[in-house]
Amino acid sequence: MVYKTKASHIGGALSMADILAVLYNDILNIDPESPKEDLRDRFLLSKGHACTSLYAALGLKGFFDVKELDTYAANGSIFLAHTSHYVPGVEISAGSLGHALPVSCGLALAAEKKHKNWKTYCLVSDGELNEGSNWESILLAPQLKLKNLILIVDYNKIQSFGFVKDIIDIEPLFKKFEAFNWETYEIDGHDHKQLLDTFKACDNTNPKPKVIICNTIKGKGISFMENKLLWHYKSPSEEEYIQAIKELN
Amino acid sequence: MRTAFVKELIEQGKKNDKIFLLVADLGFSVVEPFAELFPERFLNVGIAEQNMAGIATGLAMEGYNVYIYSIGNFPTLRCMEQIRYDICYHNVSVKIIAVGGGYAYASLGASHHATEEIGMLRTIPNLTVCAPGDPDEMRAITRFSSTYAGPCYIRIGKAGEPEVHKKYSKIVEQIKPGDILNVIDGSDVAVFSSGAMLEYSATYISQNKLKASLYSFPFVKPIDLSQLLSLFKKYKKIITIEEHQAHCGFGSAILELMNDLKENGQLDQAPAVKRIAINNAFYSKSGTQNYLRTIAGLEFKLSDFES
Numbered sequence: 001m002v003y004k005t006k007a008s009h010i011g012g013a014l015s016m017a018d019i020l021a022v023l024y025n026d027i028l029n030i031d032p033e034s035p036k037e038d039l040r041d042r043f044l045l046s047k048g049h050a051c052t053s054l055y056a057a058l059g060l061k062g063f064f065d066v067k068e069l070d071t072y073a074a075n076g077s078i079f080l081a082h083t084s085h086y087v088p089g090v091e092i093s094a095g096s097l098g099h100a101l102p103v104s105c106g107l108a109l110a111a112e113k114k115h116k117n118w119k120t121y122c123l124v125s126d127g128e129l130n131e132g133s134n135w136e137s138i139l140l141a142p143q144l145k146l147k148n149l150i151l152i153v154d155y156n157k158i159q160s161f162g163f164v165k166d167i168i169d170i171e172p173l174f175k176k177f178e179a180f181n182w183e184t185y186e187i188d189g190h191d192h193k194q195l196l197d198t199f200k201a202c203d204n205t206n207p208k209p210k211v212i213i214c215n216t217i218k219g220k221g222i223s224f225m226e227n228k229l230l231w232h233y234k235s236p237s238e239e240e241y242i243q244a245i246k247e248l249n
Numbered sequence: 250m251r252t253a254f255v256k257e258l259i260e261q262g263k264k265n266d267k268i269f270l271l272v273a274d275l276g277f278s279v280v281e282p283f284a285e286l287f288p289e290r291f292l293n294v295g296i297a298e299q300n301m302a303g304i305a306t307g308l309a310m311e312g313y314n315v316y317i318y319s320i321g322n323f324p325t326l327r328c329m330e331q332i333r334y335d336i337c338y339h340n341v342s343v344k345i346i347a348v349g350g351g352y353a354y355a356s357l358g359a360s361h362h363a364t365e366e367i368g369m370l371r372t373i374p375n376l377t378v379c380a381p382g383d384p385d386e387m388r389a390i391t392r393f394s395s396t397y398a399g400p401c402y403i404r405i406g407k408a409g410e411p412e413v414h415k416k417y418s419k420i421v422e423q424i425k426p427g428d429i430l431n432v433i434d435g436s437d438v439a440v441f442s443s444g445a446m447l448e449y450s451a452t453y454i455s456q457n458k459l460k461a462s463l464y465s466f467p468f469v470k471p472i473d474l475s476q477l478l479s480l481f482k483k484y485k486k487i488i489t490i491e492e493h494q495a496h497c498g499f500g501s502a503i504l505e506l507m508n509d510l511k512e513n514g515q516l517d518q519a520p521a522v523k524r525i526a527i528n529n530a531f532y533s534k535s536g537t538q539n540y541l542r543t544i545a546g547l548e549f550k551l552s553d554f555e556s
Binding site for chain 1: 289290292294295297299300302303304305306307308309310311312313331334335338339
């Protein structure tokens with residue numbers, strides 16, 4: 001998608017790809033035949049610029065024919081270059097950062113009010129934690145005992161202008177979330193077993209909301225993209241595309 | 250008007266268990282009756298309006314009709330992007346309630362003067378923009394909003410506004426988006442009043458024994474085009490009055506619609522329009538609401554009524 005349309009943001013799409021793979025294969029209770037089923041789990045991607053991974057996951061899951069992804073970012077396509085709720089299986093449009101977590105709190109609150117056990121998952125980027133609106137939610141969610149809210153941080157350590165630690169260092173992130181009264185986990189966001197075990201550990205026994213800090217690598221899986229700021233923006237050339245596909249296979 | 254709002258919301262809340270009220274730590278001694286009757290459908294989210302707008306969006310996505318309540322600029326300008334992108338782009342059932350429209354909280358200063366929000370909000374697709382003029386209109390708008398599925402903005406004055414329609418023996422019950430309400434029947438000149446300028450307008454016309462008509466516009470957007478067209482044809486001169494900046498406000502909306510009706514051939518002769526609105530300025534003097542209105546020039550002159 002990114003290569004064909006000369007789009008951006010492949011680095012951040014790859015850093016969260018393993019997280020989505022585990023969620024969509026093994027965790028989320030969703031049905032492509034009935035994408036608005038009441039009791040489904042809700043997954044909200046807040047870092048909407050990384051939508052290509054989400055579209056791929058939804059296509060592979062059967063929400064639409066993966067061939068439709070050939071229209072990505074083309075004239076008239078529903079596959080916008082930031083997540084669009086017009087795409088089957090997408091819960092919310094996202095492009096402006098710091099929006100999906102407050103909405104996720106509303107969804108999780110509705111589940112509490114209706115005494116339903118479905119879960120709300122929200123995936124944010126590390127740089128996105130600069131947005132104050134996220135911290136309004138991070139303060140409130142424990143107060144509301146949103147036990148079925150699971151926040152995932154794709155901690156790939158690089159944001160738009162450079163390394164997170166050089167722009168606004170968010171460390172100590174684990175301790176911050178603990179201090180804000182969240183049930184906090186920190187794992188390797190590319191280790192499928194760790195991802196699976198941690199998602200399964202996020203059950204209802206504790207009334208706190210959950211956060212999983214996933215240490216990830218921007219551009220994961222493609223050697224020349226890994227940990228490179230450039231791949232927040234750059235689109236692969238033909239040569240780079242061929243090389244990337246070779247490495248992924 | 251805020252008391253009329255809460256009382257009507259309670260009445261609707263008794264019939265409709267989807268009505269949910271969020272406040273951002275404001276509404277003391279106003280919203281408590283709703284909170285006491287419906288504790289499961291009331292939440293104080295704290296002083297965090299962006300989060301409030303997002304939570305409202307989430308609740309609305311799950312079937313609630315969510316009212317978010319705060320003062321003037323806080324549930325509007327403070328979370329404008331959440332209103333545009335979360336609430337209006339997803340077109341969910343969230344009703345944004347701002348108390349203290351215009352200079353209602355006059356002496357509290359510019360932070361509490363809501364004098365630009367209509368201009369910002371009326372450009373946003375899917376959003377209905379309401380500014381009721383008296384408690385009767387407030388009740389009717391609240392009833393309408395309680396079953397309306399899309400997003401709405403409702404600008405409320407404060408407490409204690411008089412019943413204007415009743416004074417002129419008019420009945421306001423059912424109201425639909427865009428309705429224009431006649432208050433006083435007159436001749437060549439018509440006053441188009443937006444929001445809480447209604448009482449001033451009615452009193453000015455009555456006390457000066459003017460032969461002008463008075464219409465209240467509880468909706469800034471939409472405005473019913475056929476009703477508006479008939480008024481454009483009926484009057485030679487129109488005076489618009491609003492407690493808002495002149496740019497992009499209610500009077501601007503009237504001029505835009507008049508131009509479009511003329512341009513598409515439905516209106517041959519356009520009436521003259523005098524706009525009374527705030528002239529691109531902040532006012533940083535202390536005083537009452539009437540004082541602020543006066544120094545901002547929100548007043549008629551007798552000469553305005555010469556057609």
